Amino acid sequence: MTAAVSVRELSRTFRRGRRSAAVQALRGVSLSIEPGETLGVVGESGCGKSTLARLIARLDEPTTGTIEILGDDVTHMHGQELRQLRRSVQMVFQDPYASLNPRRRVGTAVEEVLKVHKLADSPAARTERVDELLGLVGLDPGLASRYPTELSGGQRQRVGIARALAIEPSIVIFDESVSSLDVSVQAEIINLMVALREQLDLTYVFISHDLGVVRHIADRIAVMYVGSIQELGTWRQVSDDPVHPYTRALLSAVPHMRLDDQAGPQETPVLGEIPNPADPPSGCAFHPRCPHATALCSEERPALRAVADRLVACHLAAEIVEQ
């Protein structure tokens, strides 16, 4: 079966002006996502997860590497071809306050998508489809005549989802799409996403800094740190039985609510700061903060290897598993 998304050795380097140092936002990321699957991507801010999302959505072009969507190489598409690709891949943005044009009514915003892609034959059919889409994301079709400023954050994010779904894509990328919402609203939106995934056979890429949120929706989780994947496995493996010291540290930062006072794997919280991506540490990027680091870790960058049924980029993975 063709993968929905397949990226190989993806790198993206940002350069501000000629003299300043290049920032390697993404350093050789490879992964593939099967149709119908949801891949969660987690990591601290600046780890390159949003860059990865923007590259898969082709809102940005990689410096090196390839991106395949449904078997087609889309790495360097542009113009009309790229606009056609948008029919398959859609993105829902982080900030529901900024991702809608404040001057356009909700209905107009959704209808515009149908108009541009000629997805309904008549104005009447368009209006009907707009109502249908608003209903699909759990909004009262009566809200179509409102301006975005009159809606709550959760409602706006639903409009963002309705706009993305208007195109009938097969892949939807959520870039921190629930991060700016209240916890209760987050849960509602995630339930909506799960329901839509079943109903419309969608493939999701779900980007978040919050592992606690990601494990509710993802089939597999990729943990990123300073531009590369550290651990990639099923949500159960990654969230209940992590191997990489960074994943463990990240998990210990997720608040737990258990009566037996037995939080997940105990690990000391991460010390120190996230390294400057313009000047990443030698070897394993995590070694300056890692409690297990050895001399090898500062010299050689660990490859992503299969350890305990998942992929881990750590020289000491095998020893950690044995413990």
Next chain:
Amino acid sequence: MSAPQSLMRRLAASPSAVAGGIIVALHLVAMLVAVVGITPYPPAEQHPESRLQGPSGAFLLGTDQFGRDVLSRVLDGVRLSLQVSIVAVAIAAVIGSTVGLAAGFFGRRFDSVTMRVADVFFAFPAILLALAIVTALGPGWRNTAIAIAVVYTPIFARVARGPVLSLRTREYVEAAEGLGFHPARILVVHILPNVAAAIIVQVSLALSWAILTESSLSFLGLGAQPPQASLGLMISDSRVLAATAWWNFAAPAVVVAALVIGFNMFGDGLRDALDPTRENR
């Protein structure tokens, strides 16, 4: 409530916009009177028997050294001033805004080249640049309008470019791109309406500067040519008579000042009324 209605409401609440609007409207009426040709006398008609007369029932604002009616000449001067300024500003606004929008949206080399060219224009004082262009093109109201248009085009390019730069990195513009909208659609439907306010305000302010520039050029004898009635020319011709026949000097001077201040105040009021931070739907 529709956007134009609420804009009118906010304009009406601004004393500066109301005062400026009234002044501008009065001058537009004056222009209309001259265009229709119902000035008290033909502006160039001489009455040798009544030269340099003070204001009277027959000549409301008196007469000049050739016995021409000052009121009629002021009305016609307003017409010429507004005609030149409106044509000039229209050209500058259309060309300048288009260049600015494109520069901000497409960026890169086109942006750097156009903005450096604009810098070169900015390096010259407006009046000096206009003077040079009129000297090269020759006098006449069309050439004056072209000169003024050239001088103010870079300002519109700058005014349009700024908001585009910040808008194109806005998430909703990126979202439009992600939804597969054509760049032309994004520029016209999603960016232009947000830049329009700044351009409209600039039009009002540019009109006030254009009137000043036009008057200065005629004052220096490079704009309208006699016997045409022009506010700048009238001031220039009568300045030696200021002590003896002050009405000759005062009438056009007051009108130029009123026009410039009127457009300025209206522009300021418009800016406040269109300010998105004060927007509440």
